[in-house]
Amino acid sequence: MPRLSDITPAGRTSDEQRRNRTEERMTTFHARLKERGLKSTGQRDDIARVFFDMGHHISAEELYAEVKKINPHVGYATIYRTLRLLKECALLYERHFDEGQARYEAVGERHHDHFICERCGKIIEFENEAIERMQEIVASQLKATLTRHKMELYGICAECLAEQRA
Amino acid sequence: MPRLSDITPAGRTSDEQRRNRTEERMTTFHARLKERGLKSTGQRDDIARVFFDMGHHISAEELYAEVKKINPHVGYATIYRTLRLLKECALLYERHFDEGQARYEAVGERHHDHFICERCGKIIEFENEAIERMQEIVASQLKATLTRHKMELYGICAECLAEQRA
DNA sequence: TTCCCTGCAAAAGTTTTGCACTACT
DNA sequence: AGTAGTGCAAAACTTTTGCAGGGAA
Numbered sequence: 001m002p003r004l005s006d007i008t009p010a011g012r013t014s015d016e017q018r019r020n021r022t023e024e025r026m027t028t029f030h031a032r033l034k035e036r037g038l039k040s041t042g043q044r045d046d047i048a049r050v051f052f053d054m055g056h057h058i059s060a061e062e063l064y065a066e067v068k069k070i071n072p073h074v075g076y077a078t079i080y081r082t083l084r085l086l087k088e089c090a091l092l093y094e095r096h097f098d099e100g101q102a103r104y105e106a107v108g109e110r111h112h113d114h115f116i117c118e119r120c121g122k123i124i125e126f127e128n129e130a131i132e133r134m135q136e137i138v139a140s141q142l143k144a145t146l147t148r149h150k151m152e153l154y155g156i157c158a159e160c161l162a163e164q165r166a
Numbered sequence: 167m168p169r170l171s172d173i174t175p176a177g178r179t180s181d182e183q184r185r186n187r188t189e190e191r192m193t194t195f196h197a198r199l200k201e202r203g204l205k206s207t208g209q210r211d212d213i214a215r216v217f218f219d220m221g222h223h224i225s226a227e228e229l230y231a232e233v234k235k236i237n238p239h240v241g242y243a244t245i246y247r248t249l250r251l252l253k254e255c256a257l258l259y260e261r262h263f264d265e266g267q268a269r270y271e272a273v274g275e276r277h278h279d280h281f282i283c284e285r286c287g288k289i290i291e292f293e294n295e296a297i298e299r300m301q302e303i304v305a306s307q308l309k310a311t312l313t314r315h316k317m318e319l320y321g322i323c324a325e326c327l328a329e330q331r332a
Numbered sequence: 333t334t335c336c337c338t339g340c341a342a343a344a345g346t347t348t349t350g351c352a353c354t355a356c357t
Numbered sequence: 358a359g360t361a362g363t364g365c366a367a368a369a370c371t372t373t374t375g376c377a378g379g380g381a382a
Contacts, residue, residue: 039356039361060346075364080347096262100372101346115308124308131300135319138294142281143324151317153301158309205336205381226371241339246372266347267371337380344373354363 022052025091025106032089046071047082051092056105057123063104097123097152113150117157124157188218191257191272198255212237213248217258222271223289229270263289263318279316283323290323 029048030040050067051058064079083104086092093105097116111132112125131151139146156164195214196206216233217224230245249270252258259271263282277298278291297317305312322330 037361041356041362043363073364076346077348077365078363081362084348094264096264098260098262115305115310117310118313124310126304126308128300128304131297131304134294134297134300135317138292138297139281139319139321142290142292143327144281144283144290144319144321145327146319146321147284148321149317149319151301151315153305153310153312153315155305155310155312155314161309161311203336207337207381209338239339242371243340243373244338247337250373334382335380336382338378340376340378342373342375344371346369346371348367348369350367351365352363353365354361356361357359 018053022049025052025108029086029089029091032091038085043071043074043078044082044085046074047079048086048091051083051086051104052106056109056125057095057103058105059101059103061101093148095150098154113152115153115155115157117160118154119156119160122157122159184219188215191218191274195252195255195257198257204251209237209240209244210248210251212240213245214252214257217249217252217270218272222275222291223261223269224271225267225269227267259314261316264320279318281319281321281323283326284320285322285326288323288325 026045026049029044033040033044047063047067050070051063054063054066060076060079060083063083064074064076067074067079083092083094086104087094091107093107095103095105097103097114110127112127113131115124115126116122117124135149135151136146192211192215195210199206199210213229213233216236217229220229220232226242226245226249229249230240230242233240233245249258249260252270253260257273259273261269261271263269263280276293278293279297281290281292282288283290301315301317302312
């Protein structure tokens with residue numbers, strides 16, 4: 001039986017699973033657009049599909065570069081406008097780690113928090129149920145409702161530590 | 167006996183205590199400058215003193231406005247340069263909540279985390295020992311060393327909830 | 333007297349917006 | 358056809374930097 005404090009490194013999924021999930025999300029995206037009387041367009045689809053497929057912690061700049069490969073005609077403005085749209089459709093989270101630029105992550109991953117290596121910049125995801133529960137308790141003691149939370153650990157990752165000792 | 171999950175709202179200190187602490191910090195600041203062969207100047211003192219005295223979660227803009235009242239001659243560049251200097255002297259933390267601009271906080275407060283009200287923008291500080299401990303455990307399971315961490319809860323605060331029900 | 337520090341203005345980096353044109357529905 | 362969406366360029370906003378002059382040690 002896992003102990004309370006056990007962490008679960010967020011698991012890798014197979015390529016096929018990932019593609020399926022991307023398509024699910026695209027369907028949801030189209031539905032949300034329709035609900036709001038907004039249009040599906042080639043650019044929105046390209047951007048959203050690349051975003052859903054690329055993985056987490058993407059910056060606008062990285063997304064732009066990747067979308068350009070598929071559709072070189074797309075402008076930065078459309079990237080940002082589509083990111084905002086996805087946020088309004090509750091399909092992405094915007095995160096600000098300790099850097100200048102925002103990073104984006106698809107909603108509907110299992111909840112996880114982040115460890116950010118200060119040496120190599122790697123972002124490791126982990127889950128810890130006990131912390132999740134504790135956060136709910138804190139919110140209830142503040143008599144506040146909790147809509148979301150964020151926990152980030154900063155430090156030096158195992159690999160960088162090993163390298164340092166070598 | 168307090169339960170593990172008990173939170174401690176970060177306490178208020180009296181004006182006198184605050185002023186004393188500001189002066190302590192100014193002394194430390196001067197010492198750190200001297201160590202590094204850097205100079206104390208009127209602007210640095212004005213900025214640092216206002217910063218230490220103002221409280222937490224200050225943006226560069228707010229600090230600039232406040233310093234201007236005392237010393238209207240100070241430029242934005244000096245604000246930023248002094249903030250960077252205070253950071254290098256390990257006297258301030260830079261934080262990025264979910265906004266565009268950075269916010270700054272003096273080092274040496276008791277450690278606390280933040281609840282941010284999504285309605286009124288208020289930032290409530292709290293402490294929770296159990297969460298702190300849990301974070302150490304997570305880090306050790308990742309075989310990583312932890313230098314700092316950040317936990318933020320987002321939601322609607324008690325006051326806003328009350329107002330909403332009224 | 334020597335450098336460090338400062339203010340100003342310009343630059344840099346990220347994100348948003350105005351506008352004329354395009355293309356969904 | 359009508360309206361929302363797009364690309365481009367310019368603007369906005371936050372933060373950094375170059376440079377010439379000023380001030381602490």
